[in-house]
Amino acid sequence: MKRIFTKKYVLALISSITVGTGIILACAGDWDDGSRLNFSPEAFVDSSYSPFYYASFSFYSFGYDNQHDTRFNKSNVNDWAAYLGSGAPYTELEYLLLKATEGSIDSAAGYAAGKLKTLPSSMQSFQLLKKGEKKAIAFLTYLSLAKQSEVFSVNNLEYEWDYESKKKNPYYNAKPLNNKLQQQYTQAKDPFLKQRYWFQLERSYFFNDSAQKAISFFESNEKAFPKNELYYRTMAYAAGAYYKLKNYTKANYYYSKVYDGANALKTVAHYSFHPQEENDWKATLALCANNDEKATLWQMLGVFYGDQYRAIQEIYALNPRSEKLDLLLTRAINEIEESLNPNSYKYEGSDTSKNALTALINRIAQAGNTNQPAMWHMATGYLYMAKGNYQQAAACYAQAEKKLPKEQGEKEQLRVFKLINTVSVAPKADAKLEKTILPDLGWLLDEHINKEVRTQGAINWIKRTLAHKYSNQHESIKAVCFENDCAYYSDNKNIEALKSFLNKPNKSPYEVLVAKQYPLKMEDLLEYQAIQATYANKLEEAISKMEEAVSKAGPGTVSVEMPGNPFNGRLQDCHDCDHEAPQKIKYTKLSLLKKMKDMEDKIKTGTDVYTNAMLLANAFYNVTWYGNARAFYDCNVYQCYSSEGTRVLTIPGSMEPANKYYSLALSVAKTDEQKAKCHFMLAKCERNEYYEGKVVNNKDSLYTSDNRPDFLAWNGFKALKQQYSNTQFYKEAIRECGYFKTYTRK
């Protein structure tokens, strides 16, 4: 049983942040890392296997391994720090090992040995170099040769687009270097140094000499060294040498030992492990010294080639208690989970193969002889649950409970599964269920409680399921709190009911939990109501709701300023032009509404009716989708999309209030110029209404442009042409609007 947040795990996480951004960014985008799947490898599997936790697209960070040059940076520095002791500050070692050039290391070595009098400027303050200790001199001698090796052993992939850095130098003459390495290797008495020279020489043979020589050198000396990370790094080169010779049997055998022996090399071994023919594979199995080595090979086959069923069977037969089963089981369950996802494009086996796998897992769980019996019971229970056999699932979870170890991860996993099962089996979401699930649901949904298991999938599933149950029971408020439903907002009664619920004092603990799940806030609802009231031409109500929203909200959509002057009315709508034009007064939603109300009041009292009606009409026009102030209706409720990703709430496009005030302006217009302008504006409204009905709200309109009429003459155009062709406005309209010009020539 392994805890996930061991120190090692945290270290690995830190190193992955410093080494590259790949893994971090992977979680940020639409990269599916499998974290929405419920069965958590983190709870059951040693974290050293984390690159092989199931992800639907690929192995974690795989295919994108960019650590070729940096994988061992940290362990190198750590190894040397331990060897050199307290006299070697970590930062100095980091600089010397990872940054210093070959030339500066040579100078430093010369200085430490007393041959040179000055240090390179970057190392002037280095304590390590000043004492002239034997170990430090040996370190620098080694480092000088190691730096020379970088010419063939380092990829320099820092800059992806640089071709030169990717080219290996095929003409490198390694003879002098190899001679020096050989000499140092032979002379070295210190086992630490000797092993490092062994590694250097092996690597140089791999790149620069015959494969056979690399193999012989490894095999004739390997017994002398401890089986540490460096040993397996050396072995990986011998494996590569066998691969070059097409001896896949031996190469794969070595890679399996590397995979099992050194966590940092697991990904490398994964890349390189390639049985070609069945005979290679059988021969590799035959090389194994014991069942554990065989289990490693079967695990590699099961994980790398996706045959968990066969691998579990084989390993279980070799050793039921093998920890190698853990990863295979979590991958198998995650794969089945993936196949239950209707949106998954990935094929994860037929029903027959899934049934066989389920039977196998069940059989092993019942035998109870693995190292993690609770995990197998949970797996069986989870598979039952996925098939809707909730009673059997509950029985499995009860068995798991009896075998549950102390580790937090497994306890949490069981808690999540039991909660899902309880919700699944309940015919109704009644008071009894609410009472039963409250503690576990509260725990699951509380973001402040750190959890070791994956919860994202369970949270989504439980919320959606409860929402459906409540919806069927006509408890739409609870339903919308668990799963926001855009259609809910089309009825103002619903919004009022929701507001009352959110405002309700003395909520029960369950109601508190439900209200907390609602993704929007009171001010969002008020803002939305204010916007709706505006389109209904109820400016007073709109102002009052908007004022309330403003008083509750911090900075948000409610305080946004309109990007252009919403009182502009153009012949040709040009949002960008309006947005770029200098504005003396910037309007927020609220100040716009107040200004509109002023105008409305003036109209009512008969003050400058034409101008005010025209400006008010322009504002009503501009706050729709067609106008320059779309920001007016941008609010959190409008951003609601249904679960199918379609917009349920139609974008405001009604021309009704604008029409009303343009018509009013027309009725009081005194001059032909004024009247001409009104007709043109009314024509724009008519055009928008046409699009609103025929195109925007018509799903079939896409790609059917051929069926549409190529020209429509609006009433406003007709009036303009028939009655006002002598006006200045008419000429201006012809100049500005090509469509109108075309009409006049028809």
Add this chain to the structure above:
Amino acid sequence: MKKYRSLLVFVLLLAACQQQKPDRPISFYYWKTQFGLNGYEQDVLREHAVDTLYVRYFDIDFKPEATQPEPVSPIQLDSSIKRYNVVPVIFIKNRTFERLQPADINTLVVNVSRLVHQINQSQQLTTREIQFDCDWTESTRDNFFEFIRRYRDIAVCKISATIRLHQVKYKERTGIPPVNSGVLMYYNMGAINGDNNNSIYEKAIANRYNAYIRSYPLPLDVALPLFSWGLQLRNGRVVELLNKTNFTQFNNDSNFTILTNNRYQAKHACFKAGYYFQQGDEIKAEHVPAEDLLEITKQINQHTNRRIGKLIFYDLDSTNLIQYEKDIYKKVRSSLN
């Protein structure tokens, strides 16, 4: 006599016309990451006087976890390439243009042109054309076309692009790339699945597209398929593409049974040719036999109005070439109008 004389003149004229018809150049795509030709490949090129190779220089991909597009597997050239005129081909994964921000197009253009230059420099090559191979779609066309336009602004060379059949048929939606010419990829037209159609070339499927070729508003060369591959099927679903696999080796392997002339089934789970097969997996081998290649030229003759320029075979690899008689290229060339 007079009558015969005029007939004679006509026959002579006809002969003269025939003599003047120049041989259509043929060429090949080279699609491996390390340039090197074996004896067989060199022979084929020599025998057919091939002087131009379309060489994949690198791919471009915008990986999900990356912040910018990156080159994938740039080719390593050797000096033998200097014998040929080289047209660098850059394969751009369509998802690159799905995520690329318009503001970053210039950077990509500069990076690509610099990398092409560096690869050319490695063998002191001069190239006069570049080809972009991208299965662009309606949603990526704007970025891809802008990329090409910007490339044209900085590079003094001809620019061509591969054109897939669906892009020909739906040109109103997918648009015409702003290039000097296109290469019509007359293959990979079908769905890659376990049905009885050949996903590389199937006459009935080709017929759905043929009528549109004639009116495609770009000068076109044509690329024909020489490659073969296998589809590994599990319960009727494709789980793996088996590239460059010689399928005769499945005939004598006791782990497999032969179902039909191009289908095999794994009797037991096993490794074969570097791939792993679960028990029951099927393999559907696909390739385009010589008669189909000649059928393709017939189709092209019918539907392109003699407008096809070069003939380019995909791809230059002896494992593909040995599956055909050596005169196939001549036959295909001469059957094309």
